[in-house]
Amino acid sequence: MTPTTTSGRTRSQRLDALPWTRKHSRLLGGSGIGWALDAMDVGLISFVIAQLAVVWKADAAQLSWVASAGFLGMAIGASVGGLLADRLGRRQVFALTLLVYGVFTGLSALSWSVGTLIALRFLVGLGLGAELPIASTLVSEFAPARIRGRIIVILESFWAVGWTAAALIGYLVIPTSNDGWRWALALGAVPAVWAIFVRLRLPESVRFLEARGRHGEAERIVFEFEDAAGLTPPLAAAEPPEPAVTADHPVSTLFGARLRRRTTSLWLVWFCVNFAYYGAFIWLPTLLVAQGFSLVRSFEYTLIITVAQLPGYAVSAWLVERWGRRVTLAVFLVGSALSAALFATAGDVTAVLVFGSMLSFFNLGAWGALYAVTPELYPTRVRGTGAGWAAGFGRLASIIAPLCVPVLITAGGVALPFGVFAAVFAVAAVAALTLPDQRGRALED
DSSP states (O other): OOOBOTTSSBHHHHHHHOOOOHHHHHHHHHHHHHHHHHHHHHHHHHHHHHHHHHHTOOOHHHHHHHHHHHHHHHHHHHHHHHHHHHHHOHHHHHHHHHHHHHHHHHHHTTOOSHHHHHHHHHHHHHHHHHHHHHHHHHHHTTSOGGGHHHHHHHHHHHHHHHHHHHHHHHHHTGGGSTTHHHHHHHGGGHHHHHHHHHHHHSOOOHHHHHHTTOHHHHHHHHHHHHHHTTOOOOOOOOOOOOOOOOOSSHHHHTTSTTTHHHHHHHHHHHHHHHHHHHHHHTTHHHHHHHTTOOHHHHHHHHHHHHHTHHHHHHHHHHHTTTTOHHHHHHHHHHHHHHHHHHHTTOOSHHHHHHHHHHHHHHHHHHHHHHHHHTGGGSOHHHHHHHHHHHHHHHHHHHHHHHHHHHHHHHHHTTHHHHHHHHHHHHHHHHHHTTSOOOTTOOOOO
């Protein structure tokens, strides 16, 4: 139970009533840059795979494991990271995950074989998978309720910034030499430095601190946000610790009578979106090369398609507070399904760019809405676990998808995998319509 403070309101209510402040912007920016660095790391692999297919003469089956190993690590990292975030705190685990994946990405640049790269990508994934759901949980617990969905979509839009950076590195760095992919991965070590900044500057979740009985720390953080808004309430004396409100079995709680239906629907959406997104975008540069485009030209087209992610996020950020999370998510998933079906028919450069940009627009808009809705579905004591396990289950699909693409291409050319992606997006749209919509409501404590 959240205690009432001397102002007569709970700390959560005080946070929800605040206007947007520089403290909020610092939290969003600090989390968002970490998010962008994550995206850059994942995006680089699609370009690395394309060059290794040429330089190392590795076949598609081998290279598919480079991506899938990373996603296996992400599945484990998301699940374990969510549990740790509910036990140790959002901020500490967030910084640790940035450090883990930054260090191992830098080491990946030294790989001497496909097997070595696969092993290191698994370790990178452990940190990468945990970071995203923890960051969205942390930001959602500080964002005012009236704009919380929009803020989480804006946070997710940093993914487009990072993926665009990956496309630029792929276009400008990787083709310069046979070791271009090594230099690209070396740039992924940047998060190791960023982790230090994150650990020192970001606040811990007030709701987490209260759940752990650390009310003095919680009050101080709320006071700092109120002070940044120009409010100067008297700083309450530290309250005596209360027993932590925790779940003995947080994972089983997700499938209790009250949360079972939303967890099932949410996991299905996460699975489908991961399968279609990573199946399409991890292989996109390689697929374009297979269609006869040069390595440099395929990277250029991928960069153009990637830029379309940004307006997708912008529209989604506006609609989640106008239409609500559920409708926005479903609409963007339907748009993704139609775009994937059209891309399957693309026969020239114009069609590739137009339909690829449409897929990028709708798919990433859907991602933004999905990250907005996920933390809102769970109470504080299992919010990190709920978000982490949903992401972890989704990552199972991201493991499978890169392995399926070469098989599907062999069976039916480029059109077949994109036809499958269209069907998977449609399933996700139906599942999204069964989720509760928490627009404008306070997070459950």
